[in-house]
Amino acid sequence: MDSHLPRFLYRKGVPVWRDVVVLKWVAQIVSAVLVIAFIYFLISNLLEAAEARGLGLGYGFLKTAAGFPMAESVIPYDPSRSFGYALWAGFLNTIKVSIVGIFLATILGLIAALARLSTNWLVRNIAGVYVNIIRNIPLLVQLFIWYFGIFQQLPGVNQALSLPGPVYLSQRGLYMVGMLPTGTFSEWLPFLLGGLVLSWLAYRLLLAYQVRSGRATYPALVGLILLIGLPSVGWLIASAPPLEKSVPVLGNFNFSGGMRLTPELAALLAGLVVYTGAFIAEVIRGGILSVSKGQIEAAKAMGLSSIQTLRLVTLPLALRVIIPPLISQYLNLTKNSSLAVAIGFVDMFFVGRTIINQAGQALPVFILIMAIYLSISLFTSLILNFYNRRVQLVER
Amino acid sequence: MATSESIITRPPQPGIVVWLKKNLFSNWLNTLLTVFSVTVIFLTARGLVNWIFVQADWAPVVQNLRLYAVGPYPAEQMWRVWVIVYMVSAMMGISAAKWGGTVLAFARALGVAYLLLALLPIALEYLGINTRLMLAGNLLAILAGYLAGSRLERRNRLKARWVLLAWLASFGLTILLLGGFQNVAVLPRVESGQWGGLMLTFLLATVGIVASFPIGVLLALGRQSKLPVVKAMCITFIEVVRGVPLVTILFMTSILLPLFLPDTLRIDRVLRAMLGMTLFAAAYMAENVRGGLQSISRGQYEAAHAMGLNNFQTTLLIILPQALRVVIPAIVGQFIALFMDTTLAIIIGLLELLAVGSAILNSNPQWLLLDMEVYAFIALIFWVFTYSMAYASRKVEQAVGLGIR
Numbered sequence: 057m058d059s060h061l062p063r064f065l066y067r068k069g070v071p072v073w074r075d076v077v078v079l080k081w082v083a084q085i086v087s088a089v090l091v092i093a094f095i096y097f098l099i100s101n102l103l104e105a106a107e108a109r110g111l112g113l114g115y116g117f118l119k120t121a122a123g124f125p126m127a128e129s130v131i132p133y134d135p136s137r138s139f140g141y142a143l144w145a146g147f148l149n150t151i152k153v154s155i156v157g158i159f160l161a162t163i164l165g166l167i168a169a170l171a172r173l174s175t176n177w178l179v180r181n182i183a184g185v186y187v188n189i190i191r192n193i194p195l196l197v198q199l200f201i202w203y204f205g206i207f208q209q210l211p212g213v214n215q216a217l218s219l220p221g222p223v224y225l226s227q228r229g230l231y232m233v234g235m236l237p238t239g240t241f242s243e244w245l246p247f248l249l250g251g252l253v254l255s256w257l258a259y260r261l262l263l264a265y266q267v268r269s270g271r272a273t274y275p276a277l278v279g280l281i282l283l284i285g286l287p288s289v290g291w292l293i294a295s296a297p298p299l300e301k302s303v304p305v306l307g308n309f310n311f312s313g314g315m316r317l318t319p320e321l322a323a324l325l326a327g328l329v330v331y332t333g334a335f336i337a338e339v340i341r342g343g344i345l346s347v348s349k350g351q352i353e354a355a356k357a358m359g360l361s362s363i364q365t366l367r368l369v370t371l372p373l374a375l376r377v378i379i380p381p382l383i384s385q386y387l388n389l390t391k392n393s394s395l396a397v398a399i400g401f402v403d404m405f406f407v408g409r410t411i412i413n414q415a416g417q418a419l420p421v422f423i424l425i426m427a428i429y430l431s432i433s434l435f436t437s438l439i440l441n442f443y444n445r446r447v448q449l450v451e452r
Numbered sequence: 453m454a455t456s457e458s459i460i461t462r463p464p465q466p467g468i469v470v471w472l473k474k475n476l477f478s479n480w481l482n483t484l485l486t487v488f489s490v491t492v493i494f495l496t497a498r499g500l501v502n503w504i505f506v507q508a509d510w511a512p513v514v515q516n517l518r519l520y521a522v523g524p525y526p527a528e529q530m531w532r533v534w535v536i537v538y539m540v541s542a543m544m545g546i547s548a549a550k551w552g553g554t555v556l557a558f559a560r561a562l563g564v565a566y567l568l569l570a571l572l573p574i575a576l577e578y579l580g581i582n583t584r585l586m587l588a589g590n591l592l593a594i595l596a597g598y599l600a601g602s603r604l605e606r607r608n609r610l611k612a613r614w615v616l617l618a619w620l621a622s623f624g625l626t627i628l629l630l631g632g633f634q635n636v637a638v639l640p641r642v643e644s645g646q647w648g649g650l651m652l653t654f655l656l657a658t659v660g661i662v663a664s665f666p667i668g669v670l671l672a673l674g675r676q677s678k679l680p681v682v683k684a685m686c687i688t689f690i691e692v693v694r695g696v697p698l699v700t701i702l703f704m705t706s707i708l709l710p711l712f713l714p715d716t717l718r719i720d721r722v723l724r725a726m727l728g729m730t731l732f733a734a735a736y737m738a739e740n741v742r743g744g745l746q747s748i749s750r751g752q753y754e755a756a757h758a759m760g761l762n763n764f765q766t767t768l769l770i771i772l773p774q775a776l777r778v779v780i781p782a783i784v785g786q787f788i789a790l791f792m793d794t795t796l797a798i799i800i801g802l803l804e805l806l807a808v809g810s811a812i813l814n815s816n817p818q819w820l821l822l823d824m825e826v827y828a829f830i831a832l833i834f835w836v837f838t839y840s841m842a843y844a845s846r847k848v849e850q851a852v853g854l855g856i857r
Contacts (some may be wrong), residue, residue, distance in 0.1 A: 084681040091685055100710040105711045176482050177475035178489035191780055192838040193831045194792035197806060201831065204813075205824035391697040398799055405699060426696045426704075433695035 102419070115424075118143070124410055126402045128318055137412050143421075146407030147428065153324060153403065154390040160329040162382075162390060165336025172341050183337065190334040196395055200329055203323035203399040210319075213310055222302055224311060231304035231323045234315025244298035244443045247290025248299030255282035320401035324393065332389045339385060344370070370428050380440055387436045391429065404428065508746075512819040513829045514569075516812050523648015523803045533651065534586055538624050541566075542592040543615075543622055545597020549605050550615050554847045560596055561840070566590040578626055623662060626655075644722035650802030650833065652722070656804065657791040660729035661737075661783070666759050667730070668737025669776075675738065676745055686738070693735035702728040706800040725797050733790055740782040744762070744775035784845040788838050795834075803831065805830055 065072050072078045106113055126133050130148040133141070171183035177354070179286050208227070211217065216226035224231040259279035266273045291298065304314025306437035316324070355365040394405040408425045412418045466474070476486045513520075522533055541562070548559035570587040572579060604610040630647060632639040647655065674686035693701065705728035706721065713719070719727070748771055756766040798807040809826045813819055819826075 080679055084679045087679075087685070088681050101834060102712050105687065141712075174485070175475070175478060175487045176489070178493070182492070188839065189835065192788075192792075192835045192842065194795040194806075194834055196795040197831045197834060200806065200810075201824065201827045207825050209821060276614065281551050286757050371509075379666055394697040394699045395796070405697070409703075412707070419711065422700070422704060422708060426692075426700050429697060429700065430692060430695040434691070438855070 078348060110312040113419060113445050115340035115420050116182060117417050120415070122411070122414075124414060126407070127400075128321065128402065139415065143404065143411065143424070145406040146402055149401070150390070150393055150405075153321070153328070153393045153396070153401070154386075157325055157328045157332065157389050157393065158386050160325070161332040161336055161385075164329055164333030165340055169340035169344070171336060173344060177222050187334045187337055190331055191338075195327065195331045195392055197328040199323060199395055199399055202327045203319065207319040207323045213306070216306070216311075219394075222303065224306070227319065228310060228316075229319045230317040231311045231314045232317075233304070234302050235299045235303045238296060238298055238300050240294045240296050241298040244290045244294050248287045251283050251286030253285065254400070255279040258282055277324070318401075320396070320399055323399055324396050324401045328389055328392060331392075332385055336382065337380045340374075340378055342381075343374040346377045347373045379443060379447075383436060383440050383443075389431055390432060394429075464799065485804065509822055509826055510829075512812050512816070512822050512826050514574050517574075517579060519649060519808050520805065520829075521649050521811060523537040523649070523808050524653045525630075526642060526646065526647045529642055532629050532632075532639075535816035536629060538590065538593045539622050539625070541593035542597035544618060544819050545599075545611075546601035546618070547615055548594075549598050549601025549657060550610050550612060554844060557847070558844050559598065563594045564590045614689050620662075623658065627659075627797050644720050645803075647722060648810050650805050651710050652797075652802065652804045653722075653791070653794045656722075656729055656794040656802075657787060658725060659726045660733045660794075661787045662736045663726070663730040664733035665783075667734035669741050669772070670729045671734060671738035675742060679831065683792060690738050693732060694739070698728075698732050698793055699799055701732050702796055705731070721800075722802060725800060725802055729794070732793075733786065736786055736789075737783070740779050740786060741775065743769065743782065744777075744779035747778050748775055781845055784841065784848075788841050788845075791841075792834060792838060805833065 067075055067078070104307060119138050121136050122139050122142040123135050124141065124142070125135050126145060128149070130144040130152055131145055133358060135146045137145075156382070168186060171179050172187070174180050176184075207229075210225055210227050213226045213228050216224040216231075218224050221232055223233075255318045256279070259275045262273040262275035262278055265271075265273060302313045302315070304311040304316075351369055352365055355369040360368065393403055396403040396407045397409060400406070408421050411421050415421075477483045518530075519525070522530070525533065544555075544559045544562055548556040570584040601610060628640070630642065630651075631644065632641045634641050639740050671686050671690055674682050675690065677683050677686075702725060706724045709719065709724055709727070752770055752774065753766060756770040761769065794804055795806045797804045798810070801807075803811065807829050808828075813823060813826055
């Protein structure tokens with residue numbers, strides 16, 4: 057030991073420059089200082105630039121009038137509304153595309169996955185071709201094909217292509233039959249929601265009772281009756297039908313009635329659904345293939361019918377594998393919906409960019425948008441972690 | 453392998469009728485599906501053939517092949533691009549000699565692809581005889597690289613690390629050669645605003661993956677580290693970048709970055725896009741490398757420590773070499789994804805392949821309605837590259853035996 061050095065340089069007989077505890081702290085402090093210095097450098101430059109060019113850094117602008125129109129919006133919108141409200145409308149558009157897209161992509165993915173697992177050679181290979189083509193072409197190129205190559209090239213309103221349904225395709229977008237709420241809709245809504253909640257509750261309670269007592273309580277049947285029954289009762293006792301069928305009719309210059317998807321929304325949805333559907337197909341296929349043959353054989357040996365095997369053995373085991381990647385595909389779809397900006401659909405990112413062009417508040421707008429996307433994905437991973445912890449196999 | 457082949461005698465191949473019955477007509481539902489599928493295939497194929505050979509007007513594609521390849525890169529400087537292409541071909545030949553197997557097959561396929569490109573059935577005024585000869589010449593470059601490489605290899609003088617270093621060097625050389633220098637007459641400066649087309653697409657993806665590699669490894673190590681401050685910083689970076697869409701990151705680096713830097717430091721547009729791609733790729737790379745790190749058993753750490761290696765040596769000499777070998781397939785997959793993601797650069801105004809297509813459509817009023825032809829062509833280019841890369845990577849995986857235990 058170098059005894060000529062002062063005592064405070066030693067701890068438990070080890071010199072500080074070789075003491076692991078001290079070294080770890082030094083390493084952490086040094087790296088933290090470096091990162092903070094770098095951030096300080098960036099921010100001081102920003103403040104300088106902001107002062108020199110008169111850029112605002114606050115969020116006060118969110119209250120001023122937006123002044124730009126929006127092609128479509130879930131909530132009523134006009135240019136006199138504020139920037140903050142415009143961003144909110146854009147956010148709702150993003151959510152709308154995501155929810156509809158996730159719903160349709162799951163159906164497409166499920167069909168494609170089942171087709172890929174089919175015993176029919178042709179069906180199997182058609183699905184394989186779909187998956188291998190779609191997954192290897194960038195989504196943005198596909199969106200360009202859908203929007204510029206297909207929806208922009210459709211005939212004008214007067215020569216609209218009519219498909220069974222009736223569905224009309226024209227440059228103005230896609231018109232189809234819609235169910236529009238009438239005056240009595242608000243009376244009927246409680247029945248609908250009540251049916252949903254009660255059927256779920258009844259299912260869970262009856263199932264728990266069945267497991268505990270061993271007596272058959274038919275939870276699925278009761279749940280289904282409640283789910284369909286309550287809204288039907290509500291429909292019957294309402295003075296007028298709460299929903300009304302609305303069919304698009306071609307007028308002089310445009311369609312009236314029905315439900316309309318703008319070409320931008322239709323192209324974005326088509327692109328996202330076809331693209332994500334291919335990925336979902338692979339996820340589902342992988343999950344189903346991951347169930348080992350022994351499990352199914354064991355279920356058969358226990359005397360379960362093939363439907364029971366599917367419901368009680370294959371599906372629960374496959375879902376455990378499928379759900380986590382499936383949810384991250386849903387998240388990808390939501391994030392990919394920001395590509396809408398390239399084909400002119402007004403989602404949150406599009407609105408944000410417009411605000412930057414109009415108000416010049418690049419940084420605050422960007423921080424806001426990134427924070428929203430980030431909270432969506434953090435929320436998703438929270439759900440995912442919760443699910444993973446719940447379904448984790450208890451291994452011995 | 454040979455022994456197991458000889459032990460297992462394969463059952464006789466079933467006849468065609470048996471195969472058809474089993475795979476297409478096993479029951480009435482299957483028969484129905486088969487009939488349905490055949491109808492779908494027939495109608496699709498007829499429509500496609502009709503569109504490709506009769507209806508479609510391929511003028512905006514065949515008349516602008518150079519634009520798709522390099523964008524607005526000046527024509528009199530095209531020789532630099534050719535030098536780079538030849539360099540890559542020769543390197544492919546050398547690598548094929550070094551590693552053989554799949555790399556050799558890949559080099560062979562590349563040669564065939566060049567030959568096919570040289571023989572494309574397009575009028576000579578759009579794809580001149582010189583260009584065709586230059587394309588075909590790549591076959592010779594690959595061959596020359598292969599012969600030189602196998603001579604060295606036979607004398608055991610071709611070290612794998614030298615080949616890898618040469619690849620890295622050729623990558624740096626590519627950037628220097630394309631950009632040129634301010635005051636050199638032979639290599640005048642070509643501003644990055646004039647880089648474009650497939651060339652820019654490849655550059656963005658390659659720079660993104662190469663530059664993100666060291667950052668990603670550091671981030672992954674930081675995330676595994678036992679130092680809470682370092683760990684927290686790494687996790688924050690990775691999760692923030694992975695939680696937002698790539699468009700927002702590209703926008704951030706291309707529009708907001710200049711605000712964060714002093715006025716004296718100006719980064720040009722392509723470089724800013726590359727920075728965005730790199731940051732984005734680094735977060736995903738970090739997660740891939742983390743997967744590799746987690747696959748290393750504890751015994752390796754303990755053994756290394758028992759041998760007297762310190763933490764730093766253990767990581768560098770024992771853990772990383774094994775972990776990185778495991779993640780090669782994941783990195784190839786990431787490169788493919790990044791290659792496709794480069795199309796987003798169109799949103800921040802870069803002239804990559806997709807943007808070139810859209811610019812060509814706007815350049816001539818007669819091509820106003822030919823969007824489908826142009827974008828289908830671009831989709832085909834992407835598909836050929838990504839599918840062949842994915843295919844090659846799958847073959848390598850099978851050959852190395854990764855993923856199969």
